[in-house]
Amino acid sequence: MCLLCLCDEEETELGRQQAPGSCPYCGGKVQMLDVERKWMFCFVPLCFKIKRKYLCSSCESRFVSLK
Template sequence: MCIVWVCDQEEHVLATWQAPGSCPYCGGAIIGADVERAWRLCFVPVCFSGRRRTFLCSFCNRRVVTIS
């Protein structure tokens, strides 16, 4: 008996913009992005999450966490 669990997360970037500040890791410029995510189970969409704002470093491509 074999159980195979196939799950995937797909991300679509809706918009990007230049954000103020610099990366704490490397000092590169910060880019803000609106991202829409969709979870898939065996290529069938299961869950859509709405827009989420994320901030990325343009040089090292790490996610930058903001504290509000």
């Protein structure tokens, strides 16, 4: 008997905008990315999540938003 698990995660970029402020490491511009994550099991979509990520356009550092 063989058990095969076909799980996949896709991440697509929905949009990109400039965020206020600058990078604390290099002083570059900060960008906001809207990203959609899709989890799939055997080609059937299970979950969709849309998240906003912040990153520096110069040094590619990722930031965490504290609310």
